[in-house]
Amino acid sequence: MAAPKTIRLIDVTLRDAHQCLWATRMTTAMMKPIAENLDNAGFEAIDLVGGAVFDVAVRFLREDPWERMRILNQWVKKTPLILHHRGQSLFTFKYFPDDVVALTAERMAANGIRYHTTYDALNDTRNLEVPIKAAKAAGIYTVAGFVYTVSPVHTDEYYVQRIKEMIALGADAIFLKDPSGLLTPERAMTLVPAARKACGKLPLQIHTHCLSGLAPYVLLRCAEYGADVLHTATSTLANGASHPATESVVRNLHHCGFNTEIDLAQIEEAADKLRYIAWKEGKPVGEINEYDEFHYQHQVPGGMISNLKSQLAEMGMSDRLDELLEEAARVREELGYPILVSPFAQYIATQAFLNVTGKERYGAVADEIRQYVLGYFGKVAGPIDPNLFDRITRGKEAVTGRTGDYVAPQVEEWRKRYGPFKSDDDLLLSIFYNEQTYGALKAAGPIDTRYAMGDSPAGALAQGISDRPWIRSFSLQSSG
Secondary structure, eight states, rough: OOOOOOOOOEOOIIIIHHHHHHHTTOHHHHHHHHHHHHHTTTOOOOEEEEEEHHHHHHSSSOHHHHHHHHHHHHOOOSOOOOEEOOOGGGSSSSSOOOHHHHHHHHHHHHHOOEEEEEEEOOGGGGGGGGHHHHHHHTTEEEEEEEEOSSSSOOOOHHHHHHHHHHHTTTOSEEEEEEEEEEOHHHHHHHHHHHHHHHHTTEEEEEOOOOSSSSSHHHHHHHHTOOEEEEBBBBBBOOSSOOOBBBHHHHHHHHHHHOOOOOOHHHHHHHHHHHHHHHHHOOOOOOOOOOOTTTTTOOOOOOOHHHHHHHHHTTTTTTGGGGHHHHHHHHHHHTTTTOOOTTTHHHHHHHHHHHHSSSSSSSSSSOHHHHHHHHHTTOOOOOOOOOHHHHHHHTTTOOOOOGGGGGGGOHHHHHHHHHOOOOOOHHHHHHHOOOOOHHHHEEEEEEHOOOOOOOHHHHHHHHOTTTOOOOHHHHHHHHHH
């Protein structure tokens, strides 16, 4: 009788989970109380920074993301930390030249990153060529992702071809990225085995969100269909727009006959601490979403729906949310089925907003939509409505090359023009952000890593955790 398969887990608590539930506002100091727990829990890797987390750290928290990497590497000694980015566009919505992407890979390694996940929002693997090769050259384990969506053109065959292309670029593993939580058990039944076969000896990872409420069950089916690694979040920051809870996924995997190497005692302690931090900071904890069939039609991520609600409310149009979401689905179909993940989720939602609130559909066209239609961001998966193509492009000819081919090298010219910089970390930050934002970040000084845990017995009692030994130990640590 064959030994049970071991399913490995990746923790997303320190990046994607608080991005989904806390508007990306977890500070480095808030990570300190749980860092050791996560490190000792037995994860394959811990997702730390990238995408919106990198951006919000700079713009709103005034924390240097490179410094965060160095600090967490002091706290997390056993488990690789993950830097996650959007391929050629790295951490922002802008697409960068090849030399900036390559230097970013060098600085990732210099700041202690040993594990890297990357994807392209259009699944144009040409936009992953430089990110993958540069990271591999820097000695970083690199996992390349294909973004999952539902459309007539995003078939099993489509995804298998993308996987083969990423493997040819040198990826060490492949991950299915499902940012809107659209994957169903029925769809996984064919897609995951096809992806597993295409991966050959390389591991297949599954990264999905709980927006539809199905993700915890979907992960179990993905394990049965051949997935090797699952992405989960500590229960306090699980569910809702976030990811399935580590604790319940581990228990369910065991009941399904799989092994894991996760120490649930460490995760449960981390969940306790996070529950206390959430109470102290006035932040929400994850709640299970009800199933919503409409979600599969519009596919707009939950965080963006909240922003659209606010914008409509400001205009006295709160009753038109469903109309706007229906328009987003229509725009997406007309424009070749772009995947509603950053930055295209924002672009499609913006165009839908202009169409609904304007005098006529496409009377105003967002500049980013025009660039997308012309091919400057990469190859569009499906056909674009020919009448709209002419109207949007205004007679300009589409391009067919790789995105990086249309962006001039920047590093050395930037260094000469704006240098000297104390480090290449600072050089990159000054490229990513305008002078005001960069100046404000540098003026903020070093990251303050102090966080007072256990300083409110009444609060601990209210959270049902006043008897935990870490309450006193962290209180003593914080007082110093």
